[in-house]
Amino acid sequence: MKKRLAVIALIASSLVASTNTAFADAQSDYQLAVQQYQTALSNWNLAIKAEQENFKTAMINWNAAVKAAEQARKDIATKFKSDADEIILRTNAAVASATTAKAKKTAGANGKMEMDSAIAERNAAMEAVAKPGVKPVKPTPAPMPTPPVKPAKSNNPKPTDKSNSKPTKTPKAK
Numbered sequence: 001m002k003k004r005l006a007v008i009a010l011i012a013s014s015l016v017a018s019t020n021t022a023f024a025d026a027q028s029d030y031q032l033a034v035q036q037y038q039t040a041l042s043n044w045n046l047a048i049k050a051e052q053e054n055f056k057t058a059m060i061n062w063n064a065a066v067k068a069a070e071q072a073r074k075d076i077a078t079k080f081k082s083d084a085d086e087i088i089l090r091t092n093a094a095v096a097s098a099t100t101a102k103a104k105k106t107a108g109a110n111g112k113m114e115m116d117s118a119i120a121e122r123n124a125a126m127e128a129v130a131k132p133g134v135k136p137v138k139p140t141p142a143p144m145p146t147p148p149v150k151p152a153k154s155n156n157p158k159p160t161d162k163s164n165s166k167p168t169k170t171p172k173a174k
Contacts, residue, residue, distance in 0.1 A: 033148035040145040051139040060137035065132035072129045080122040087114050 091111025098104040 004163060006066050027151060029149060030151050037145060037147050044145055045141065048141050051141070055139055056135060062132055062136055065130070069129055073126065076125045076129070080118060083118045084115065085113060085119060090114075 085091050088111070091107060091114070094107035094111065095104050
């Protein structure tokens, strides 16, 4: 009799112990997964912040290049305008001081050639202006790491749990 009780107690304790160790293993695996998730999450945050900083730096550099190119174009346009005004004044003065029609025609042709030369110089200078390039594209963030799934609690009833301890009453048939 004592042997039977000892065997039954041993079997019952092994059943309870095996479910507890399985749950403990699942719990420790979950804790390890949570630590890995936290590490992955912090690495993800650092990567996102680095991408955003790189984008901000690229935008600052691009905006500076655009402003420099616009300023260069404005300077070229201002120089061309002043040169063109001088050419027009010289041409008008030469045409006005010319006495013959042939001299007036020659002065006008020389003024036109001088203006064509100034236009070609302006176009060459505009082509030499550095182009700012393509506007940087805002980075799309990498997907966030997924959190680990909590282990399910065992559904085995505990020895202290008493389900349906009272019998249900059924009405008597008359």
